[in-house]
Amino acid sequence: MVSAADRWASALAEWAIPGPILAQAEESPWRLRPESLAETARLALLSAPTVTHLRALEELPEGGSVLDVGAGAGAASLPLAARAGEIVAVDSSGAMLQELLVIADGRIRVATVEGTWPQAAALVAAADVVVCANVAYNVPDLGPFVAALAAKARRRVVLELTAAHPQASLNWLWQHFWQLERPSAPTAEVAAAVVRERLGVEVAQERWVRPALRGGRSDPITVAEVRRRLCLTPESDREIAELLRSRAPAAALEMVTLWWPGSG
Numbered sequence: 639m640v641s642a643a644d645r646w647a648s649a650l651a652e653w654a655i656p657g658p659i660l661a662q663a664e665e666s667p668w669r670l671r672p673e674s675l676a677e678t679a680r681l682a683l684l685s686a687p688t689v690t691h692l693r694a695l696e697e698l699p700e701g702g703s704v705l706d707v708g709a710g711a712g713a714a715s716l717p718l719a720a721r722a723g724e725i726v727a728v729d730s731s732g733a734m735l736q737e738l739l740v741i742a743d744g745r746i747r748v749a750t751v752e753g754t755w756p757q758a759a760a761l762v763a764a765a766d767v768v769v770c771a772n773v774a775y776n777v778p779d780l781g782p783f784v785a786a787l788a789a790k791a792r793r794r795v796v797l798e799l800t801a802a803h804p805q806a807s808l809n810w811l812w813q814h815f816w817q818l819e820r821p822s823a824p825t826a827e828v829a830a831a832v833v834r835e836r837l838g839v840e841v842a843q844e845r846w847v848r849p850a851l852r853g854g855r856s857d858p859i860t861v862a863e864v865r866r867r868l869c870l871t872p873e874s875d876r877e878i879a880e881l882l883r884s885r886a887p888a889a890a891l892e893m894v895t896l897w898w899p900g901s902g
């Protein structure tokens with residue numbers, strides 16, 4: 639019987655881009671743009687709380703502490719600022735943490751820790767609630783990652799991820815430009831199974847939809863993003879734009895929020 643952790647890791651490995659295609663990339667296809675995550679965080683502050691925020695707020699006492707792992711620009715934690723006393727944001731990218739500090743703009747006490755989870759767990763204290771949004775698909779070894787989240791949560795861990803791999807929406811373009819069949823696994827179901835298997839806890843989950851930030855857009859920023867993700871060059875820009883316009887836009891992204899008790 640293959641463990642959930644092994645299913646997760648082997649399915650993620652299938653997302654590796656074949657060497658000959660990668661060799662043609664002008665920029666890393668995997669790099670995340672801090673400006674794009676800043677846009678997400680600013681929008682989160684202007685929008686109604688998501689399922690992730692509500693599940694975090696349920697266990698967050700007035701003035702309590704939040705640990706945000708893979709915080710990016712703070713979309714998962716900054717909307718909790720009205721209740722929280724402190725946010726500790728951990729991210730492997732210092733540029734992301736800079737964006738978070740600018741957006742936080744003194745609305746709450748924020749401490750940042752530049753480091754990679756789970757190793758960075760040694761650098762932070764336990765918090766009332768730990769949130770971790772849109773990071774899991776970057777983590778092949780998910781067992782130790784979620785175990786460290788649980789170890790740092792007094793009351794609850796809230797883990798948000800897309801129902802399917804965040805780049806699955808580009809699969810048809812990979813087929814078009816490179817005649818490459820991309821994977822569809824793993825899914826959020828496998829992530830939930832890894833948590834159950836590793837921690838032996840009940841994992842609650844709720845599916846919800848997030849309006850697609852750039853759904854249906856064929857503006858230059860979106861085209862450049864698609865070009866980079868697909869290891870293409872600017873000569874393909876016109877064709878990318880035409881293809882994006884030709885296809886009915888995805889109006890929403892299917893999300894899953896998982897949560898489980900902390901270590902007390």
Ligand SMILES: C[S@@+](CC[C@H](N)C(=O)[O-])C[C@H]1O[C@@H](n2cnc3c(N)ncnc32)[C@H](O)[C@@H]1O
Nearest residue numbers: 708709710713729730731734754755771772776
């Ligand atoms: C897609 S972004 C999500 C950011 C934010 N949580 C959100 O939902 O908007 C993923 C973030 O996780 C960070 N990251 C990825 N793997 C990480 C790891 N193992 N430890 C710490 N940060 C990580 C990246 O630098 C990036 O800022």
